[in-house]
Amino acid sequence: MAESSNVAVxxxxxxxxxxxxxLEHLAFELFDERGFEDTTIEDIAAAAGxxxxxxxxxxxxxxxxxxxxxxEQLDVMRARFAACPAEMPLLDAVxxxxxxxxxxxxxxxxxxxxxxxxxxxxxxxQAHSTLRYADWRLVVAExxxxxxxxxxxxxxxxxxxxxxxxxxIAAYQQWLADPTVELTQLLDTALRAxxxxxx
Amino acid sequence: MAESSNVAVxxxxxxxxxxxxxLEHLAFELFDERGFEDTTIEDIAAAAGxxxxxxxxxxxxxxxxxxxxxxEQLDVMRARFAACPAEMPLLDAVxxxxxxxxxxxxxxxxxxxxxxxxxxxxxxxQAHSTLRYADWRLVVAExxxxxxxxxxxxxxxxxxxxxxxxxxIAAYQQWLADPTVELTQLLDTALRAxxxxxx
DNA sequence: AAGGTAATGGCACTCGGTGTCGATTGGAAG
DNA sequence: CTTCCAATCGACACCGAGTGCCATTACCTT
Numbered sequence: 237m238a239e240s241s242n243v244a245v246x247x248x249x250x251x252x253x254x255x256x257x258x259l260e261h262l263a264f265e266l267f268d269e270r271g272f273e274d275t276t277i278e279d280i281a282a283a284a285g286x287x288x289x290x291x292x293x294x295x296x297x298x299x300x301x302x303x304x305x306x307x308e309q310l311d312v313m314r315a316r317f318a319a320c321p322a323e324m325p326l327l328d329a330v331x332x333x334x335x336x337x338x339x340x341x342x343x344x345x346x347x348x349x350x351x352x353x354x355x356x357x358x359x360x361x362q363a364h365s366t367l368r369y370a371d372w373r374l375v376v377a378e379x380x381x382x383x384x385x386x387x388x389x390x391x392x393x394x395x396x397x398x399x400x401x402x403x404x405i406a407a408y409q410q411w412l413a414d415p416t417v418e419l420t421q422l423l424d425t426a427l428r429a430x431x432x433x434x435x
Numbered sequence: 436m437a438e439s440s441n442v443a444v445x446x447x448x449x450x451x452x453x454x455x456x457x458l459e460h461l462a463f464e465l466f467d468e469r470g471f472e473d474t475t476i477e478d479i480a481a482a483a484g485x486x487x488x489x490x491x492x493x494x495x496x497x498x499x500x501x502x503x504x505x506x507e508q509l510d511v512m513r514a515r516f517a518a519c520p521a522e523m524p525l526l527d528a529v530x531x532x533x534x535x536x537x538x539x540x541x542x543x544x545x546x547x548x549x550x551x552x553x554x555x556x557x558x559x560x561q562a563h564s565t566l567r568y569a570d571w572r573l574v575v576a577e578x579x580x581x582x583x584x585x586x587x588x589x590x591x592x593x594x595x596x597x598x599x600x601x602x603x604i605a606a607y608q609q610w611l612a613d614p615t616v617e618l619t620q621l622l623d624t625a626l627r628a629x630x631x632x633x634x
Numbered sequence: 635a636a637g638g639t640a641a642t643g644g645c646a647c648t649c650g651g652t653g654t655c656g657a658t659t660g661g662a663a664g
Numbered sequence: 665c666t667t668c669c670a671a672t673c674g675a676c677a678c679c680g681a682g683t684g685c686c687a688t689t690a691c692c693t694t
Contacts, residue, residue: 249671250659265651276649287674298650326634358452362569363562370561394605395625396633400595410590426594433632434526434595447692448640475680486643489681642689651679660675664666664693 241418252277254284256294256305263301264350272358299364302354306368313337317379326383327431330376330400335423338404349415373397403430443473453483455504457492463549464498484612499611501553505567509574512536516578525582528632529575529599534622537603548614553605602629 246404262283277298281291295301318335320329340348355361374388377397381388387392407422452455461482465474476497480487494500515535519528539547573587576596580587587593606621 246661247671248659248661250673252672256626269436278649289674289676290672292443292651293638296651317670325583337498349502359566363565366565367558367563382441389608391605391609391621391625392628394608395602395628397630398601399633400601402592402599406590406593409588409593410683413588422590426590429591429594429600431632433630434591435632445692447638449642451641475679480643488643488645488683489641489678492641495682558644592676593670637681638693639691641691642687644687645685647683647685648681650681653678656673656675656678659671661668661670663668 242263253286253290254294257283258300259294260304267354268350270310270360272354297364302351302361302410303368304351307371310339310371314321314378315373317375320379326380327382327396327427330380330396331424331427331431333379334376334400334427335420338423339420340355349412353412356405356412369401373401376400398428400427403427404409409422447522450455452605453493458483458490458493459503463553465555467549471553471560477596496563498560501550501551501560502567508536509570512571513574513577516574516620517579519578525579526595526626529579529595530584530623530626532578533575533599533603533626534619535621537621547618548598548611555608555611559560568600575599597630599626602626 259280263275263280265282266279269275269378270279277291278288280301284291313333315327316333320333324332355365373394374397375387377393380409381390381393381397384390384392386393403426404423407426410422411417411419439440458479462474462479465478465482468474469478476490477487479531483490512532514530516528518527519532522566542582554564565628572593573596576587576592579595580589580592583591584588585592602625606618609621610618
């Protein structure tokens with residue numbers, strides 16, 4: 237397992253001519269200039285000096301560009317759930333992990349904002365996001381299922397995961413609309429409301 | 436405004452050669468046979484005896500086929516919210532309307548099940564559903580906003596709308612997995628849990 | 635019968651996405 | 665240095681969804 241690191245072993249072969257991150261940066265510039273829909277894969281590939289076909293070796297689809305390396309992020313979230321003390325009430329744990337998960341470095345805030353602006357406002361990306369959210373929800377549902385002693389696909393874990401995600405998205409939308417409030421603050425407020433049944 | 440009825444006035448012109456409902460039925464058969472992805476618009480059009488181009492005059496996209504006339508449904512839901520007694524607690528009202536909205540005729544249950552099976556299991560449809568759900572959420576958020584004296588796009592109305600939708604989807608998924616339970620029962624259970632903060 | 639109106643459907647086009655395959659580029663072994 | 669292998673690249677061809685355009689068809693009204 238010493239080899240399974242993310243550094244990639246490179247036993248030989250041609251070097252990759254760019255990176256996901258570089259393409260993402262580049263694509264974001266174009267999206268800002270012309271808009272997401274009016275930027276073609278060919279535009280991005282040309283700007284990056286690669287072939288259209290090669291673009292699809294870095295991203296499975298155009299819609300995946302704004303998601304960066306979301307899967308690795310989910311591993312982090314999973315780890316935080318695992319590190320949660322068992323005596324912490326269920327929804328408190330969920331809230332803390334979700335809020336903490338979204339506590340990003342000040343320097344990265346503009347990036348996060350831009351990323352989320354795309355995801356939450358471009359229809360094609362709104363739609364695609366559902367597929368990525370499913371993975372996010374699974375992380376929550378597995379934790380909740382574990383705690384409740386139910387399968388992750390049972391009603392309560394699923395309902396809680398769905399509700400948590402929904403509330404988090406609502407908080408994100410508020411954050412986009414009003415940059416002066418802290419994202420973590422909004423998430424905390426909204427998730428607290430959820431855990432009290434919006435009383 | 437006497438003309439704005441949905442009966443369509445027909446001052447002349449060629450008759451429509453089919454209907455949304457007929458196309459939907461037909462498409463569902465093909466989807467069941469070959470699967471959603473492996474059924475092309477041309478397949479559906481050919482089966483219906485219309486041109487490919489004409490299909491897009493009945494449905495804006497292939498992904499919209501399983502949604503039938505969802506917009507009219509939303510009008511119904513809006514009306515039910517409007518008819519809610521003002522003294523009924525907020526989340527009770529939401530729950531009752533949502534549950535009632537999903538109380539369908541026994542004869543239509545198989546149809547609803549098939550429809551939802553497509554929407555909730557085919558990735559392209561899962562993704563697309565987000566765009567339709569947005570309209571659904573707006574109906575809820577407008578009602579909640581009205582009640583709370585806040586704009587529909589404020590945090591609480593949005594959070595409640597998102598959470599309600601999420602929980603409803605979780606209930607639907609359970610219903611799909613286990614046909615023996617009543618959908619309305621599942622929705623009621625899940626939404627009650629939501630309104631008590633999943634205590 | 636004539637004229638207006640709305641639906642139809644063919645055509646051509648764009649774009650996202652995929653399979654194939656030969657061409658490149660590098661590391662490692664001899 | 666040469667040879668071999670492995671991974672990446674990128675060109676080409678193809679498919680299907682979706683759209684603009686426009687002539688044609690079918691129907692209703694006068």
